Amino acid sequence: MKQIKTTPQKTNYMKTRILVAGVLVAAISVFSISKSHAQEQPAIKVVPGMEKNTVKLIYGYDTNQAVMVSFLDKSGVIRSERIKAKNFNRGFIKKYKIQRDQYDAVWMEIKSDDMAITYKLIAPKEGQWIAQLEKATYSYPTVASR
16 A cells, blocks of 8 residues: 655645635625625615705716606605706716705605615704615516527
8 A cells, every 4th residue: 555645835735725715715705795785775875965954865876767856744745856867977966955844754765767765854953854765676677588
């Protein structure tokens, strides 16, 4: 029976390959987890404005479709605006003023052909509205195959 001798160089080479493979698997796992988490948060944000009782809508998608923005309260639609279809390269930012004394809570609904996003705006403290993402719905086109 013949014995196989391993040298320290060969052992170090194998350890290095196993270590590189482990790091590669870990990197792929982190990338896939961060990618799936990024898909949960839409690139549409509602943030407090710089002026009192204002909010900014940040629409972070490239689009050439019309976008419908509606404000609702408990009784129904307060107002709505259709932002005309343009080629929004890198999205757009729009500012809205909301009267504090009329509403305790307001919902802001942003709709396009691809998605519908709803934010709840809570009554402000010192003129700052607080926006919370309430619902995000995506409508992907149906693809038929033969």
